[in-house]
Amino acid sequence: xxxxxxxxxxxxxxxxxxxxxxxxxxxxxxxxxxxxxxxxxxxxxxxxxxxxxxxxxxxxxxxxxxxxxxxxxxxxxxxxxxxxxxxxxxxxxxxxxxxxxxxxxxxxxxxxxxxxxxxxxxxxxxxxxxxxxxxxxxxxxxxxxxxxxxxxxxxxxxxxxxxxxxxxxxxxxxxxxxxxxxxxxxxxxxxxxxxxxxxxxxxxxxxxxxxxxxxxxxxxxxxxxxxxxxxxxxxxxxxxxxxxxxxxxxxxxxxxxxxxxxxxxxxxxxxxxxxxxxxxxxxxxxxxxxxxxxxxxxxxxxxxxxxxxxxxxxxxxxxxxxxxxxxxxxxxxxxxxxxxxxxxxxxxxxxxxxxxxxxxxxxx
DNA sequence: CAGACGTGGGA
DNA sequence: TTCCCAAGTCT
Numbered sequence: 157x158x159x160x161x162x163x164x165x166x167x168x169x170x171x172x173x174x175x176x177x178x179x180x181x182x183x184x185x186x187x188x189x190x191x192x193x194x195x196x197x198x199x200x201x202x203x204x205x206x207x208x209x210x211x212x213x214x215x216x217x218x219x220x221x222x223x224x225x226x227x228x229x230x231x232x233x234x235x236x237x238x239x240x241x242x243x244x245x246x247x248x249x250x251x252x253x254x255x256x257x258x259x260x261x262x263x264x265x266x267x268x269x270x271x272x273x274x275x276x277x278x279x280x281x282x283x284x285x286x287x288x289x290x291x292x293x294x295x296x297x298x299x300x301x302x303x304x305x306x307x308x309x310x311x312x313x314x315x316x317x318x319x320x321x322x323x324x325x326x327x328x329x330x331x332x333x334x335x336x337x338x339x340x341x342x343x344x345x346x347x348x349x350x351x352x353x354x355x356x357x358x359x360x361x362x363x364x365x366x367x368x369x370x371x372x373x374x375x376x377x378x379x380x381x382x383x384x385x386x387x388x389x390x391x392x393x394x395x396x397x398x399x400x401x402x403x404x405x406x407x408x409x410x411x412x413x414x415x416x417x418x419x420x421x422x423x424x425x426x427x428x429x430x431x432x433x434x435x436x437x438x439x440x441x442x443x444x445x446x447x448x449x450x451x452x453x454x455x456x457x458x459x460x461x462x463x464x465x466x467x468x469x470x471x472x473x474x475x476x477x478x479x480x481x482x483x484x485x486x487x488x489x490x491x492x493x494x495x496x497x498x499x500x501x502x503x504x505x506x507x508x509x510x511x512x513x514x515x516x517x518x519x520x
Numbered sequence: 521c522a523g524a525c526g527t528g529g530g531a
Numbered sequence: 532t533t534c535c536c537a538a539g540t541c542t
Contacts, residue, residue, distance in 0.1 A: 205538040212528070212537085246526025249541080283540045303538045323521065350538055359536075360531080389535080420525070468526055469536095507527065 160328050163314045164335055167372045172313075173338040173345060179368030180348030183355070185210070188217055193343075195269035195294035196227050196258075202289045203254050203281060207247060210354070216245055227269070230255065231262035239423060239504035248422060248504075253281025271295045284326065289346065298342035300333035302326050305353025306346075311385035312357060312375035321388045394471040399443045400429035401457065401480045402516050409494035411482065412503065420468075425503045427512055428455075429475065444480070454483030461519045466508040477512050479519075 184190070187210065189201035200220060204213045220241050224230035230238070235255060242251040257279035261269055269290065270276050277287045288301035300306075307320040307329050314332060318325045338345040356363045364376050375381040403411040412425045430446045432438050438446070440457045447455040457478040466473040488494065495503065500513070 202538070207525090207537055207539060208527080209529075209537050244527075246528090247539085249525070250539090253540080281540065285539060289538075301538085304536095305538060347538095354538080422525095466526095468524095470524060470526095 160316050160318055161314060161332050163374045166374060169336050172336060172369060172372045175368050176348045177338060177341055177344045180344055180351055184351055188214060193294050195290060197221060198290050198294040199269060202286045203250050206250060208245065227258055227262050227267045231259045243504045244507060248424060250281055256280045273299060292342040292346045296343055298337050298339045300330040301346045302329045302333060303350060305350040308359065308385045309349055309353045309357045312381050313373045315374035315378060317386055319388050320385045396471055396473050397432040398429045398473055398475040399432055399478060400427040400475050400512060401478045402427060403480050403482045405494045409496050411494055414491045421506045425505050426509055453486055456481045462515045464511045464515065473508060477515055
């Protein structure tokens, strides 16, 4: 046994499983993805829930299943519509990977989500957590599904002082789960661990007095439950200055641009924009030149109508918004087109776009 | 491994 | 206001 897990000897695994699972059966939340164990729906929910709160996911999940009820429906859908279903959820590569993997399942596995660790882990966007979650929840296979909740809960119960911010730490917790998971009810067990983390064993001020497994908790026993888990923090945010432009054609349509297929906000649409490299303070004419050089178009800025800030996990965008015009000779293509305000509904945009659109609507 | 990759909410 | 997230994965 790994040394970090020596405290497993201190708990009665059978009693721990029973206390945890019976609590889960009595207290679990009524969530839309718990209505059945359709592997596809479990899959969709697990992807949506990555780094995203349950309350945020619920309406997205319901609409997504409404739009794409089955593997086949999603496999045959256009990417623009799929991205639109994800608009506002963030981490957009999740849904592009899901779309790609669902297509693979539809053809290679005849529309049935595979049920082996090897096959399911090879699907795009399915890492160790999601693989374990689908295998246990949809198929009842006793595989670990170690997320942030599980690491927090088990670090307290087993008094594990490894830094959960380190990628290599996950395997310590996977080994812990393998040793304590219920083989009779792996689905309930894994979900119970996460549910406990969400409802009772919360990051700050856990409700130990309400905890169904307090008697098994080494951390509580030692009075160190609020010191765990150990998690080193790292947050370096870069500031990026941008200028974006609203260009209208003769019919009042606005010009939009499709972002590259890789990287930040991949394949989403945006307002034409350029980065203003600091510390140079740029005049309107200079910015216009920058636009013209960057996009090989003749752009003029007429008026600044404000600016917005948009915060990502790893950088901050400060965007000045301009009204402007484009010279003759411009023609639409796959990346550039004019759309009406109504047609915004048919394209997926990042939240920063909607912030700027609001500014524009206040201006006109 | 470290950094990229979104967003809205709570303390 | 500022920080830290919340059911991670990819490169």
